[in-house]
Amino acid sequence: MTLPRIAVDAMGGDEGVRVMIEGAALARRRHDRFKFLLVGDEERIKTALENHPNLRGASEILHATDVVSGDEKPTQALRRAKTTSMGLAINAVKTGAAGAAVSAGNTGALMAMSKLALRTMPGIDRPALSALLPTLGENDMVMLDLGANTECDARNLVQFAIMGAAYSRIVTGRDEPRVRLLNIGTEETKGTDELQMAAAQLKAAAKDLAMSFDGFVEADKINRGEVDVVVTDGFSGNIALKAVEGTARFVADLLRRSFASSLRSKFGFLVSRPATELLKHHLDPNNHNGAVFLGLNGVVVKSHGSANAVGVANAVAVTARLLEHNITERIVADLERLGGSHLRRTAKAAE
Known part of the structure; x- marks a missing residue:
């Protein structure tokens, strides 16, 4: 199966063209059905492609003269959407020249450009930034919103x-993912009025939405593997995400410092190295890279700005998976089911 082309903002991220092209090439080696539209400085992209003939044969280059900087305000970036690599990558999705876009550039600018060009799908008021986080369970966990909407x-x-x-x-x-709202407690009386209202609506409609909903989850339980989807506003979600990432780095640094503290500790490191390597792999954000802007009329994926080639390849893989399984159509179908469920409840109440 050949998927629609994936537009890659080759200029985004901390290291730009080199890492983005290496990541796309790695993704292409893993999955030869991937096709790409590489957007950015044509000469630099061509130079980077010299080391990746497999990617070169599956790609087209769209020249862009401008780049969105990491500290640029979204309003400024919007004015240059027609000339920047980020803006042209998103526009390729709008015009149908690509099925999805991937960028490691400025998150605020990417969201602003995506919302303006693609608009939100019917039935969705605001798009949300979603990402996969590691858990102690068999699967990663989906968490949203992670910063797109501070108040919800x-x-x-x-x-x-x-x-x-x-x-x-x-x-x-999973046919029925376990969905929970992030809250300061699991009791039904805890949380804001908005959380209480959302919980009541989800509990009433869960059967029609192919999900298992059972109220709230606290932040210290989100990585236990007992929840598949954690829902929150962007303010709380971004804080929770940064806390999880910071804790992971803290644990990794603490282990590194402990193993280097004495000769006996260094020997202990050699003995336990397989376990520490597994821990390192599990906590490495590159292995869970690829945040998705859900709710748009098109697929846009945000890669970490500091992601290496493996991280970029994983972001591309996430993008391809969403295209392959028609994420936009699935959300539309679920929204229609929610509407039908609401109408049935209204009619029943009227009786």
């Missing part, structure tokens, strides 16, 4: 839950 009402949270569940069904294979 109950309607937004319900829509996020629907989108997150659709995404989870693709990446976990």
Whole structure:
């Protein structure tokens, strides 16, 4: 099966062209059905492609004269959407020249450009930034929103839950993902009015939405493997994500310091190295790279700006998987089921 082309913003990220091309080439070696539209400085892309003939044969280059900087304000970036590599990659999705776009550039600019060019799908008020996080279970966990919307009402949270569940069904294979709202406690009386309202709506409609919903989850339980989708507003979600990432780095650095503290510790490191390598692999953000803007009329994936080639390849793989399983159509179908469920409840109440 040959998928629609994936537009890659080759200029985004901390190291730009080299890592983005290496990552795309690695993804292409893993999956030869991938085709690419590489957007950016044509000469630099051609030079980078010299070492990757397999990618070169599966790619087309779209020259872009400009780049969105990492510290640029979204409003400034929007004015140059027609000339920047990021803007042209997103526009390729809008015009149908590509099925999806991947960028490691400025997150705020990417969201602003994506919303303006692709618009939100019918039934979705706001798109949400979603990512996969590691857990102690067999599958990664979907979490959203991670920063796109700092304030959300109950309607937004319900829509996020629907989108997150659709995404989870693709990446976990579960027919009914376990969805929970992030809260300060699991008791039904805890949380804001918006959380209470969202929980009530999801509980009433869960059977029609192919999800298992059972209220709230606290932040210290999100990585236990007991939840497939964690839903929250972008403010809380971004804080929770940074706390998880910071804790992972803290544990890794603490282990490294401990193993280097004495000769006996160094010997202990050699003995336990297989276990520490497994831990390192599990906590490496490159192995879970690829945040998705859910709720748009098109697929846009954000790669970590500091991602290496493996990380970029994983972001491309996430993008391809969403295309292969028609994430946009799945969300639309779930929204239609929610509408039908609401109408049935309204009619029953009227009786």
